[in-house]
Amino acid sequence: MGNICGKSSSDPDAFSTPGRIVGTTPAQPQRASLPPRVVGGPPRKLGGGNESEAAAPSSSAAVEARKRAAEAAEARAKAASAKNSGKLGQQLAAQKKQSRQETLNEISQEERRARDAEQAAQARAHN
Numbered sequence: 545m546g547n548i549c550g551k552s553s554s555d556p557d558a559f560s561t562p563g564r565i566v567g568t569t570p571a572q573p574q575r576a577s578l579p580p581r582v583v584g585g586p587p588r589k590l591g592g593g594n595e596s597e598a599a600a601p602s603s604s605a606a607v608e609a610r611k612r613a614a615e616a617a618e619a620r621a622k623a624a625s626a627k628n629s630g631k632l633g634q635q636l637a638a639q640k641k642q643s644r645q646e647t648l649n650e651i652s653q654e655e656r657r658a659r660d661a662e663q664a665a666q667a668r669a670h671n
Contacts, residue, residue: 564570642650 639647
């Protein structure tokens, strides 16, 4: 029985080509060598168009880019201030205004109230 996709083992052409010695590699075909790559010219900054724009930061394109960046920053600031509207926004703003000591005092008072409530519950249970 033979393989469906391959040649049968009784094929007379299977051993007609000369073999190679065990442990040797087959001969590699000759490859065409590529000419060396030539890179030249002065170094340039990434993202820059031409050299005149990079040398003159006050050009109209740079001014326009700064203007768009400032507008985007203002839009982000307005969006952040709009988040403080509503009940949750006001609570968040109040938490941000608290100092570290005020926050620690608030947590301490909550712990004391919880301890006092637990002690009162235990006292009622033993009576």
